[in-house]
Amino acid sequence: MVLKEFLKPLEMEYIEIPKLDNGQLLVKIEAAGVCGSDVHMWKGEDPRTPLPIILGHEGVGRIVEINGTKETVYGETLKEGDLIIWNRGVTCGQCYACKILREPSLCKDRRTYGINISSKDAPYLNGCYSEYLVLDNRTDIFKVETEIDPAILVSASCSGATIAHAFDMMDGILGQTVVVQGPGPLGVYSVAFAKYLGANEIIVIGGSQDRLELCKELGATTILNRHDTNQEERREIVFNKTKGLGADLVIEAVGSQGVVEEGIKLLRSGGEYYSTGFAQPAGLENIDFFKEIVSKNIKVQGVWVSDTKHTQMAIDIVNKNKEGFGKLISHKFSLDQANEAIKVMNNKEALKAVLIP
Ligand SMILES: [Zn+2]
Ligand SMILES: [Zn+2]
Numbered sequence: 001m002v003l004k005e006f007l008k009p010l011e012m013e014y015i016e017i018p019k020l021d022n023g024q025l026l027v028k029i030e031a032a033g034v035c036g037s038d039v040h041m042w043k044g045e046d047p048r049t050p051l052p053i054i055l056g057h058e059g060v061g062r063i064v065e066i067n068g069t070k071e072t073v074y075g076e077t078l079k080e081g082d083l084i085i086w087n088r089g090v091t092c093g094q095c096y097a098c099k100i101l102r103e104p105s106l107c108k109d110r111r112t113y114g115i116n117i118s119s120k121d122a123p124y125l126n127g128c129y130s131e132y133l134v135l136d137n138r139t140d141i142f143k144v145e146t147e148i149d150p151a152i153l154v155s156a157s158c159s160g161a162t163i164a165h166a167f168d169m170m171d172g173i174l175g176q177t178v179v180v181q182g183p184g185p186l187g188v189y190s191v192a193f194a195k196y197l198g199a200n201e202i203i204v205i206g207g208s209q210d211r212l213e214l215c216k217e218l219g220a221t222t223i224l225n226r227h228d229t230n231q232e233e234r235r236e237i238v239f240n241k242t243k244g245l246g247a248d249l250v251i252e253a254v255g256s257q258g259v260v261e262e263g264i265k266l267l268r269s270g271g272e273y274y275s276t277g278f279a280q281p282a283g284l285e286n287i288d289f290f291k292e293i294v295s296k297n298i299k300v301q302g303v304w305v306s307d308t309k310h311t312q313m314a315i316d317i318v319n320k321n322k323e324g325f326g327k328l329i330s331h332k333f334s335l336d337q338a339n340e341a342i343k344v345m346n347n348k349e350a351l352k353a354v355l356i357p
Helices: 036-043 096-101 150-157 159-168 185-196 209-217 231-240 259-264 289-296 308-320 322-326 335-346
Strands: 025-034 058-066 083-086 132-135 141-143 177-181 201-206 222-225 247-252 267-275 299-302 331-334 353-356
Touching: 025 150, 025 335, 036 335, 058 132, 058 150, 083 150, 083 308, 141 308, 150 159, 150 308, 150 322, 150 353, 159 185, 159 308, 177 185, 177 259, 185 201, 185 209, 185 247, 185 308, 185 322, 201 209, 201 231, 209 222, 222 231, 231 259, 247 259, 259 267, 267 289, 308 322, 331 335, 335 353
Parallel strands: 177 201, 177 247, 201 222, 247 267, 267 299, 331 353
Antiparallel strands: 025 058, 025 132, 025 353, 058 083, 083 141
């Protein structure tokens, strides 16, 4: 399913499976996640989007063919028929970010399936809204060996990994009060990681009661519906729960204007703010920098995409709670219904949609 023009329906196109180059893998997609970023890309709001493009950066699939040999990140030899999930980004290993900073998520040549590789560039099958995907030989791959529905696991490769990246940068969660802004897939993963790592209180703010209830099932101790409370009331609740101090950590998982302005004010002095929701430009935040950040020693941390370690962390957390993450999947569609999937993600009817080609 190819995006040829922004805001226009994706078009079914037949693309011949190319002859594989050395080291490439051909994968038959078993589940393709429809990410919130896909909706932004479809609208033309993500500056990384080349046209035409096969969207879909979250995939689980079965190996059909390997040209040469390829191993998993654990050094296991991969073979035809193996069910796999992979790091959605392929990095160069040579640039300043890769070599010196050792932060591959900042690689200047990072290529992401379904995000910044056009379907007019070889090997053409570069996104997961497709029956088949060709993986670059530098792709970091994990075998799926547990009994799990690929549709449940698929979001580990984007939302899950991004949140794992945020938690990887934190000093510690044990005993902390964590506020999560946004109960979508990023928020659900935030709750799951916070719970697993021993947070004391997990407070989730959101506008959808169903999503908030799911967060509660996964470990949220308090859920605050934006439609039943105003900003001042929410702040009061957070401060009341923390003996007037404020939250130790706030995780932003929304990505729209105004969210940081509210979230920063929920922190205690010396608290930490992690912003994970902005995958595309969303305008300016109105923050009194002296009052809210400098005079309180607040740490503000941006979280951009993820690395292979974070994919692994996300796979592990899903496997620990398959049932809970199963409830994240609100809609399943066939590949030719991809436009319907974009629609239900865009109008927020779906918490998470998955395409099953
Ligand atoms: Zn995504
Ligand atoms: Zn690089």
